[in-house]
Amino acid sequence: MVKYQGPELDRTFAALADPTRRALLMQLESGEGRSVSELARPFAISLPAVMKHLDVLSDAGLVSRIKTGRTVTCRIEAGPMEEAMQWLVRYQKFWEASLDRLAALVEESGE
Amino acid sequence: MVKYQGPELDRTFAALADPTRRALLMQLESGEGRSVSELARPFAISLPAVMKHLDVLSDAGLVSRIKTGRTVTCRIEAGPMEEAMQWLVRYQKFWEASLDRLAALVEESGE
């Protein structure tokens, strides 16, 4: 019973492929919500450009937005990252020589 | 001393965002090398199209190619995936409530 996770993984990895979007997620790392303009402030690009990045992130399910009055609060939604990580874990054996305990433990518990 | 890992992560995540490329990597999962045409066979797309995907994968450092005579043997290089995974790990706390052993084990061994 394997979930059909193709398109979701596509969107997740694609969303994470952009440095601006990763920076946006990093701003949300504290777990506290932030407004769109607050998120946009550190960047040199226009507000609409940031909005598009937020669209990509929420299409990928990585960010949720709630409007309260005129401000929109963004929050991180890490669920899709879990799938991405599980995809990567399958290849861990290939770098585990240079890796620490993590690989060993996963391997150990895997079977 | 944090490595400047932006562009590498860009390329890694971008390479993983395509289902054809993920399928190519999955074919290399056994660890044994495979020729280009062997890799291309399962796909409905043309050989040059597959070649371009292999270019993206090797630009991202995820695949190495060695030419022997007229055949090119491809092998998986998982190094860059480790960085990607380490990036994702920072967000693990956001989904760990709903996660299985993996999270628990990583957490346990992590500190």
Added chain:
DNA sequence: GCATAACTTAACTTCATGGTTAAGTATCAA
């Protein structure tokens, strides 16, 4: 040496992405 197999390169098409500016819609504050 000649045909075929295994790639590679080139030229082209189409569509998505990431950016812009300009104008539009709410909402809040005075």
Added chain:
DNA sequence: TTGATACTTAACCATGAAGTTAAGTTATGC
């Protein structure tokens, strides 16, 4: 009620990504 704040939408542009077909190289095998 008017003006500023906070976001949204629209229209546009340049670039790059993913595919195609066609032609070009370079080995092998007979």
